[in-house]
Amino acid sequence: MAAKTEGYHSILIVSTSEQFVPVIKKLLKGFAAVDVRKSGALARRSILEGYYDLVVINGPLCDETGEDLAIFVTEKCNASVLLVIPQDVMENVLQLVTDVGVLVIGKPCPVGKLDKAVRFLVATQKKIREQEQKVIALNEKMEEMRIVNKAKFLLIEEKHMSEDEAHRWIGKQAMDHGISRGRAARKILDEME
16 A cells, blocks of 8 residues: 555544544554544544644544534645545535545445545645645745845846846855855845845
8 A cells, every 4th residue: 555655644533433443544554643533523623733634534423424524624724535424325425525625435335445545545645745845846946036136136236237247146156155046145135235
């Protein structure tokens, strides 16, 4: 299973059933953190206080059916959500939660089906993390470009350099000091402002 090589995920299992938790924990062997809560209220508190990649809800819970909790999770964090519910209410629940991205499985269900669902959600989380890292890298690059441009315009204005001269000067400062162009530009801004 993919989870064994991805030890950085944090998981929340919400279940009143004592038999369900060991089955899911066995599927999640190798995960960094597996928390278990027995009610929707405790799960909500945990979600607000911590970070989870995957939330597995075994409905019904002692204080609710589970679909409201699943919707809450999708609204409050980027966790993937698996909702396991009785087969007889599955159609109604699917209409409520599918559009918000909750994966629903009817029970009773074989362990193999649970395993595939968990693996699918782990793969989804991996893709989400990759995209988040790309967004962070792009934001950092844009911030660096903004700082470099600000320093260039300050050099043009204060030192009467051309844009090309200012660009080369920032690059030379970065090379001379062994730092990035962004750090060199920040240093120039600090000195000149």
